[in-house]
Amino acid sequence: MSHPIxxxxxxxxRYLHFGxxxxQGAMRIARPWHLELDYTREMMASLLMRDDSRFPRNVLLIGLGAASITKFLYRNFPLSKLTVVEIEPRVVAAARQFFKLPDDPKRLNIVIAxxxxxxxxxxxxxxxxxxxGFDEDARPGELDTLPFYQMCRARLNDNGILAVNLLGRSRGYAxxxxxxxxxxxARALAFPSCESGNVIALAATGEPVRIELDDLKEHAERLKAETGLNLLPTLARIEEAQTCPGGVFLL
Incomplete structure (x- = not known):
C-alpha cells in the first residue's frame, strides 16, 4: 500500500483513511465496542442465519480496517476463536494504537497476509x-472473483455462512x-444496505436456511438484548428486498 494511513x-x-x-473504518471514542458504521451492523445479519448457541465458534475475517467487526465478535461471543487476515501491517498497527484492537493471541489470531x-x-x-477487504481505491481485487468465492465455500463448515461487503459502486453489484x-x-442473496452505498451479501452451505420472519425477529431481539445491536431495521429491509414467500426467509 503506497498511500498513507x-x-x-x-x-x-475516530476515522481510518487510506490517503x-x-x-475505511470508524469508532465512537466513548463506545469503542459499538458498531458505528451502518454496513458493519448489517454484516451481522449473518449471525441470525443459524439458531445455534454454538454459532459461530470459528470465524475468519478478511480485512481488518478499524477492527469494528473483530471487536464486536470478540466482546460478545467469548467462546468464538477469531482469525483476522490483513494484508497491510500498518493497518494492524493503527488498529492497535487508535482503535483498541485487543491483544489476546489465544482467541484472536492476527495474520499479515x-x-x-x-x-x-x-x-x-x-x-x-x-x-x-478493499485497497485505497475501494477495489476488492481478488476478493471479488469466482475462484475466491469457491475457496470460501470450501473453507466453510457444514451449515457455514459467508458475509461479504460488496460496496455497491457505480457499476452496481450484479x-x-x-x-x-x-x-x-444459487444459495446467495444481497440486499441494499445503507446510504454509504455498501451492499451486503450472504451465502450459505449445508442445511437450507429456512426461518419464519417472526422467528428471525425474535432472534434479533435476543441479540439486541445481549449485545445492544439492533438488527430489526435490517430485517425490515430484507423483508422489503426479498420475496420471503409466506413470511419465510430462505437462503
Whole structure:
C-alpha cells in the first residue's frame, strides 16, 4: 500500500483513511465496542442465519480496517476463536494504537497476509467467514472473483455462512452477486444496505436456511438484548428486498 494511513476525528468519532477522504473504518471514542458504521451492523445479519448457541465458534475475517467487526465478535461471543487476515501491517498497527484492537493471541489470531492467498493455502474450516477487504481505491481485487468465492465455500463448515461487503459502486453489484451465486449453487442473496452505498451479501452451505420472519425477529431481539445491536431495521429491509414467500426467509 503506497498511500498513507490517516486518522481523523469529528464529533467524538475516530476515522481510518487510506490517503483519501474515503472512510475505511470508524469508532465512537466513548463506545469503542459499538458498531458505528451502518454496513458493519448489517454484516451481522449473518449471525441470525443459524439458531445455534454454538454459532459461530470459528470465524475468519478478511480485512481488518478499524477492527469494528473483530471487536464486536470478540466482546460478545467469548467462546468464538477469531482469525483476522490483513494484508497491510500498518493497518494492524493503527488498529492497535487508535482503535483498541485487543491483544489476546489465544482467541484472536492476527495474520499479515493476502486474504485470497491465505484462504487458498489454508485447510482449516470456519463457521463464519466475513469479507471486508478493499485497497485505497475501494477495489476488492481478488476478493471479488469466482475462484475466491469457491475457496470460501470450501473453507466453510457444514451449515457455514459467508458475509461479504460488496460496496455497491457505480457499476452496481450484479456481477459480484452472480459470482457468489455460481460459487454457492444459487444459495446467495444481497440486499441494499445503507446510504454509504455498501451492499451486503450472504451465502450459505449445508442445511437450507429456512426461518419464519417472526422467528428471525425474535432472534434479533435476543441479540439486541445481549449485545445492544439492533438488527430489526435490517430485517425490515430484507423483508422489503426479498420475496420471503409466506413470511419465510430462505437462503
Amino acid at each position: 490517516d486518522i481523523s476525528e469529528e464529533a467524538g468519532i 483519501s477522504l474515503w472512510i 493476502d486474504g485470497a492467498k491465505f484462504i487458498a493455502g489454508n485447510d482449516k474450516n470456519y463457521d463464519l467467514i466475513m469479507v471486508d 456481477a459480484s452477486l452472480g459470482r457468489l451465486r455460481e460459487a454457492f449453487e
